[in-house]
Amino acid sequence: MTFELFYWPGLQGRGEFVRLAFEATGTPYVEIVQGKRPGQGMDGLLHTMDNPACPDPPYAPPFLRVGDELIGQTANILAYLGPRLGLVGESPRARRWVNQLQLTLADLVAEVHDGHHPIASRLYYSNQRAEARKRTADLIDYRLPKFFGYFERVLANNPHAGGWLSEGAMSYADLSLFQVIEGLHYAFPRAMTGFAKAFPRSQAVHDAVACQPRIAAYLKSSRRIAFNTTGIFRHYKELDRASPF
Amino acid sequence: MTFELFYWPGLQGRGEFVRLAFEATGTPYVEIVQGKRPGQGMDGLLHTMDNPACPDPPYAPPFLRVGDELIGQTANILAYLGPRLGLVGESPRARRWVNQLQLTLADLVAEVHDGHHPIASRLYYSNQRAEARKRTADLIDYRLPKFFGYFERVLANNPHAGGWLSEGAMSYADLSLFQVIEGLHYAFPRAMTGFAKAFPRSQAVHDAVACQPRIAAYLKSSRRIAFNTTGIFRHYKELDRASPF
Numbered sequence: 094m095t096f097e098l099f100y101w102p103g104l105q106g107r108g109e110f111v112r113l114a115f116e117a118t119g120t121p122y123v124e125i126v127q128g129k130r131p132g133q134g135m136d137g138l139l140h141t142m143d144n145p146a147c148p149d150p151p152y153a154p155p156f157l158r159v160g161d162e163l164i165g166q167t168a169n170i171l172a173y174l175g176p177r178l179g180l181v182g183e184s185p186r187a188r189r190w191v192n193q194l195q196l197t198l199a200d201l202v203a204e205v206h207d208g209h210h211p212i213a214s215r216l217y218y219s220n221q222r223a224e225a226r227k228r229t230a231d232l233i234d235y236r237l238p239k240f241f242g243y244f245e246r247v248l249a250n251n252p253h254a255g256g257w258l259s260e261g262a263m264s265y266a267d268l269s270l271f272q273v274i275e276g277l278h279y280a281f282p283r284a285m286t287g288f289a290k291a292f293p294r295s296q297a298v299h300d301a302v303a304c305q306p307r308i309a310a311y312l313k314s315s316r317r318i319a320f321n322t323t324g325i326f327r328h329y330k331e332l333d334r335a336s337p338f
Numbered sequence: 339m340t341f342e343l344f345y346w347p348g349l350q351g352r353g354e355f356v357r358l359a360f361e362a363t364g365t366p367y368v369e370i371v372q373g374k375r376p377g378q379g380m381d382g383l384l385h386t387m388d389n390p391a392c393p394d395p396p397y398a399p400p401f402l403r404v405g406d407e408l409i410g411q412t413a414n415i416l417a418y419l420g421p422r423l424g425l426v427g428e429s430p431r432a433r434r435w436v437n438q439l440q441l442t443l444a445d446l447v448a449e450v451h452d453g454h455h456p457i458a459s460r461l462y463y464s465n466q467r468a469e470a471r472k473r474t475a476d477l478i479d480y481r482l483p484k485f486f487g488y489f490e491r492v493l494a495n496n497p498h499a500g501g502w503l504s505e506g507a508m509s510y511a512d513l514s515l516f517q518v519i520e521g522l523h524y525a526f527p528r529a530m531t532g533f534a535k536a537f538p539r540s541q542a543v544h545d546a547v548a549c550q551p552r553i554a555a556y557l558k559s560s561r562r563i564a565f566n567t568t569g570i571f572r573h574y575k576e577l578d579r580a581s582p583f
Contacts, residue, residue: 213476231458
């Protein structure tokens with residue numbers, strides 16, 4: 094079975110958390126939006142998402158199609174893929190814990206997005222620049238330290254060796270933590286200067302993920318879309334600032 | 339086994355989505371913050387959440403304690419409780435679908451919260467009133483119609499009779515949809531005037547939940563905290579406005 098991934102073209106966005114799960118495990122997947130056949134491309138994405146007869150429509154991309162089932166919401170997709178791709182522990186308790194971590198990462202991702210879009214996601218950044226400056230200041234000064242202080246504590250308290258978030262092996266939450274840190278380094282190089290020193294366990298997860306041979310190959314490939322100012326993590330020089338960490 | 343719920347005192351907040359699952363099914367639960375014994379009350383909540391040795395700390399309330407396990411993140415708590423309380427279908431597919439719906443409702447809840455706190459959740463509303471007016475206008479004019487248009491479509495396309503979101507029975511996502519609509523009626527009475535007519539299937543879920551005998555009894559009880567301006571759904575007259583629906 095080949096997994097079909099539906100996501101917007103030209104940006105990493107929330108689709109990237111799903112791509113990383115596929116790429117880390119060498120799992121074949123099709124990016125529907127890049128296909129040329131009927132039912133693929135941008136039309137294929139929109140028609141599938143907006144099909145008026147669909148009994149389980151997704152609210153928004155990313156979503157997967159597996160047989161006749163559409164699976165939406167990033168954390169829900171990863172909870173589905175995790176056991177199938179070996180990216181989460183076997184026990185129900187481990188699965189709940191990794192899902193919980195993923196949802197906390199999803200909250201952080203939404204806050205990063207709202208840093209540049211605090212008023213309305215449908216409007217351009219340039220229409221909400223003054224508000225974005227205020228919200229991003231709060232993100233950098235208060236929210237990032239709080240979130241990463243939390244992840245440091247999780248990593249420090251994991252009784253298993255290996256330095257991962259859950260048990261002794263890389264889970265999809267580690268892949269997502271990598272992606273968030275990578276995105277923050279792109280968006281806020283000045284704020285992130287002292288990150289590795291302030292949050293060494295989180296940075297170590299980032300580095301360990303980046304060193305996985307399949308991930309390293311993916312990051313160098315043309316499949317990895319470059320960060321840009323249409324995604325969640327955006328570099329606007331005027332929003333970057335010195336951080337308390 | 340009695341479930342122990344940890345949530346802030348004095349507001350419904352995200353804890354209410356968990357309370358509704360317990361109340362709808364007559365499941366005994368303890369509100370730790372209201373207890374007087376050692377390990378209960380506000381101190382009990384904070385010490386449990388901030389315990390430096392905890393291997394699975396929650397990022398924030400609400401969280402459950404079940405035996406020696408802490409389960410955090412509202413949607414994760416409900417995914418755990420759903421099968422145990424009979425609030426989700428039996429099949430893995432139904433469980434994924436209800437989890438997906440719950441995550442979409444969680445996104446909406448976060449947007450409602452950010453309506454009155456678009457800049458910083460740690461600051462008072464009065465420090466971000468001008469920005470709140472802009473963000474709430476966008477919420478009422480664009481986001482609510484988009485979200486509820488989606489839920490109407492889900493309800494219309496459910497092949498099972500009964501009018502519920504998933505299959506032919508009430509799930510925890512229906513309870514959450516009730517709570518969101520109830521909260522929006524409190525926060526935005528003017529904007530919500532035409533809601534029932536514009537989104538009749540969603541309003542019917544609300545009404546059907548409200549009529550469940552256990553829920554009706556709960557809503558009249560002292561256990562139901564009144565909506566107020568410390569929760570997610572807040573009534574600030576200056577933010578309410580005529581809506582396009």
